[in-house]
Amino acid sequence: MARYFTQQSFDFLTALSNNNNREWFNDHKQLYEDVVRSPALEFIADMSDELVTISAHFLAVRRKVGGSLMRVHRDVRFGKDKRPYKTNIGIQFRHELGKDVHAPGFYLHVEPDGCFIGAGIWRPDSTALGKIRDAIIEKGDAWLTSSGDKSFNKKFEISGESLKTAPRGYAKDHPLIEDLRRKDFIALCNISDKSVKSVRIKKQVVETFQLAAPYMQFLCKALDLRY
Numbered sequence: 343m344a345r346y347f348t349q350q351s352f353d354f355l356t357a358l359s360n361n362n363n364r365e366w367f368n369d370h371k372q373l374y375e376d377v378v379r380s381p382a383l384e385f386i387a388d389m390s391d392e393l394v395t396i397s398a399h400f401l402a403v404r405r406k407v408g409g410s411l412m413r414v415h416r417d418v419r420f421g422k423d424k425r426p427y428k429t430n431i432g433i434q435f436r437h438e439l440g441k442d443v444h445a446p447g448f449y450l451h452v453e454p455d456g457c458f459i460g461a462g463i464w465r466p467d468s469t470a471l472g473k474i475r476d477a478i479i480e481k482g483d484a485w486l487t488s489s490g491d492k493s494f495n496k497k498f499e500i501s502g503e504s505l506k507t508a509p510r511g512y513a514k515d516h517p518l519i520e521d522l523r524r525k526d527f528i529a530l531c532n533i534s535d536k537s538v539k540s541v542r543i544k545k546q547v548v549e550t551f552q553l554a555a556p557y558m559q560f561l562c563k564a565l566d567l568r569y
Contacts, residue, residue, distance in 0.1 A: 477564030502526025
């Protein structure tokens with residue numbers, strides 16, 4: 343079994359957090375390639391066959407730019423935080439029809455003392471969000487079955503931001519109002535740094551993704567996407 347991420351991977355991310363500037367990154371670019379990007383791309387490549395066992399419609403794209411590995415550069419155009427680099431490794435296996443990080447997907451996040459496995463859809467646009475909310479109303483039993491599955495809930499917690507009140511056009515007293523207020527439909531499963539550095543990480547990720555399959559099926563069906 344292959345080992346992908348090592349203590350060197352975590353040490354680099356910690357050092358980058360303490361030296362988040364272009365000069366330092368450029369001086370350590372080869373180390374980034376060796377202990378961060380190359381292992382991540384190898385992991386993505388090895389996940390390609392595994393994803394098929396979960397769904398044939400989610401892709402593992404081994405590409406330095408524009409694939410499953412999220413870019414290290416932060417978008418600093420609109421925020422006050424001008425640090426140029428992300429201090430984590432983000433890997434998203436998104437739906438084949440997805441164009442960006444807002445598409446339904448499975449996810450692995452590697453960050454010192456902050457690793458997790460994710461599934462769902464982050465910050466969907468208004469059209470997609472409306473479809474999910476309508477599906478929750480129209481197929482409430484199916485939503486409760488998928489989001490309330492015991493095996494799923496044992497590992498995952500549905501997270502993300504929510505509106506403070508009911509979304510426009512939806513009843514404030516609807517029994518599923520807490521879910522209808524959600525702006526994100528992401529489910530997170532925290533894992534240890536030790537797990538990420540283990541030779542079992544691929545197996546653990548696949549098994550955890552499988553637990554989220556009913557949840558992902560509901561979201562895909564709500565968005566008229568094949569699962």
